Every structure is written in structure tokens, then in C-alpha cells.
Amino acid sequence: MADEVILLNFWPSMFGMRTMIALEEKNVKYDYKEEDLSNKSSVLLEMNPVHTKIPVLIHNGKPVCESLIQIEYIDEVWPDKNPLLPSDPYERAHAKFWADFIDKKVNVTARRIWAKKGEEQEASKEFIEILKTLESELGDKNYFGDETFGYVDIALIGFYSWFGAYNKFGNISIESECPKLIEWAKRCVKRESVAKALPESYKVTMFVSALRKKRLGLE
């Protein structure tokens, strides 16, 4: 029996982008289903009843939730092509540490740039510090996993499509603050898997702009 793989997603989600990239890296064919988050589908409510959040990966009828867990699952189920996590336990733990750092720090701080009135300046400053920490971990390597594009790269690269919005609403220039990280991002975007998964930056900026207007009454 062929695998039935379905992804419930919402296009600007950097978390959904992770799962798309992982599936593409493994060359897994899947059905993409766009969710309307203001009117969630019964499938989403049934498949992720605890959080009712996207992305949800449904493999042969069974749901896997949380994007980092999805990447690990995809890597374990389709191990033959492009390993995403290192095989050495210490290197695996190291990669998981940085993915966890991205989840705990990058998104939380980034949201404060565009979604909290009056916190833009402080959040932007913190955000640049967080990116600098990541840039320092990257060092002179091509990818976070050294020569191989993998788990940590996948965890971070989706945010790149939001950098335009962070620059605009945080009044910053990520490119001048973190040039090496931008070089890394441009390197990643050359991969077909990443190019397919990331929306164009201006579309994300328009989306964020509309959200700010609706939620915060801000232009």
C-alpha cells in the first residue's frame, strides 16, 4: 500500500514550512490542505484536538503534531534519503538544543516585534541578539549541521520569509546586523525543498500588515 500523507497547514506558518521542507527533502508525495484558521476544519479539530493548531501531518490516517516532532518522525520513517538529524547521540542532542532554542526564543521575540504595541524597540533589540547567538553557533560552517543541510537549518529557515516584516515593523536591518546568517539563508533558499516551501517575503509582509491592522488597529 502506498503511503497516504496529508499536511494541514496555513501558508505563512514557519512551522508548516519546516514540515514541507522535511517532506520534500525525503521526496515524499503529500496532499497539502490549506486551513482557514478562523474556521478550522473538522479534520483539524479531530486530528489535533489538544492544541487545534497547524501544522498537522497525517500519515496513513494517524496524526503527528508539533513541527519539530514531525521532522524527527519524517526522518525516522523515511531514513534512506537525506538524513536530517545526525546519527551520533551527542550531535543529535546538540541539534535538538538549537532547534529548541529557536522555538523558545526566536518566535516568541519575533512576535513581540509586530504583534505587541509599544514593545517593538525592545523586542527588536532582543531579536537581533538572538540572531547573533545563532550566527555565532553557525560560525563559518555552511549549514548548522556543518556541510549537510539538516534539522536546525529546517527549524530556522522559515523565519527568513518573515525577515522583511521584522525589518519593516521593528525598524531594523537584519542583513546589516547579521550578514553571515543572511548568507546562510540565501544558501538554503537555493535548495529546491526550501524554495518550494517558503512564500515570497513581500506576501508575508502584506499578511502581517493586514493582521496588525485588524488586531491592533496599526498601519
Added chain:
Amino acid sequence: MADEVILLNFWPSMFGMRTMIALEEKNVKYDYKEEDLSNKSSVLLEMNPVHTKIPVLIHNGKPVCESLIQIEYIDEVWPDKNPLLPSDPYERAHAKFWADFIDKKVNVTARRIWAKKGEEQEASKEFIEILKTLESELGDKNYFGDETFGYVDIALIGFYSWFGAYNKFGNISIESECPKLIEWAKRCVKRESVAKALPESYKVTMFVSALRKKRLGLE
């Protein structure tokens, strides 16, 4: 060469308890080093420079940070005795989902019970709902991993030593709200690994009481 294993910890930490339990389950001998969090050791600052938090597991000189990552690392490095994570990818993802749920929901809400003035009542209500969700996931199973004590049990059981404090400061009775979860906890505590790692409940309550007095001026 024998393995050199060191754990930097602070005794009331439910996160550190996880790592202690995992090490005990694998029968790994280790050096326990208590940290003074108001005056962190140079070893802690050097081994976890990003978060400067405990627990830190140091294996042959190399640090592994974040308790869930430590459990996975321990399970991978010492695979022979008491597997902690299921071997099936779907079951692994399922276990990781619930451990992630515990990290995202249980601790955050529990802290609001005793560490935020005026939020006790709302936080206590939410906390009970979260425990009921976990109780429903447990169902009639002996452990979260069915017949085998494992990853999710380890992720949650440390909080049990804090239940007395939550009851007291949240003015709740977890035992009457979630009797099956308490039965599960009592079952876990019978294991030597858990009994060794969990401090006595009254000591945690005294610790929390002193913290509230110091930080919030509350009795």
C-alpha cells in the same frame, strides 16, 4: 575508559528530577553537583552559556542541556537497559507530543498558581483542566507508555513532588479532582529511580513558601 557523568542541578527542580530518574533507570553512576542559583558556578556558566540554567548533564566533559533532550540522549547512549522511548516512530512521536505538552502547559500554568499575585484562582482552574487532559490520555493504562514506565512518565512525575504546594497555594485538591492521576503517581513513586529523585513534598512546599515570601512578600 569509564564514563564520567556529572549532573549540575538544584534539588527542587522537576526538570533535574527527570534526568536523575533517567540515569537511575539506566543504572548510570554519576556525580551530583548542587548549584546555588543565586551564585552560579563557573562550571554551569561554561557548560550552559546560552541559558545558564540547570539541569546540565556533562558526559565525558561535554554538556547536554534541556531535560527532555537529556532523557533522549541517555536513552540513546545507554540503550541496553530499560528503554525509555518507544522504538516505533509513531509511538515515539506520540510520546514526544505529550512531553512537549507537559513542558508547554503544566509548568507555565503551575508557576502562575504560586508565583503570580492575583492569578491563583484562574491558574488553578486551568491547571486542573490540564491535569484532566493528561489523566484522559493516561486512561486505564498503568503508565503513559502503557505497561512500561518511560519518557512521558519521567517528564511528568517530578511535578508530583510540587502537588502539595499547588494544593496549598492554589487552594485546590488535586487528589479529589484527578484521582487516577494520583494513583499513577503513587505507582511511579514505588520505583526506586523515582523514589530516589523526588524530594519530600513538604520540603518543596517549604521551599515555595520561602520563595513567595522573598519574591512576593506573601505568607
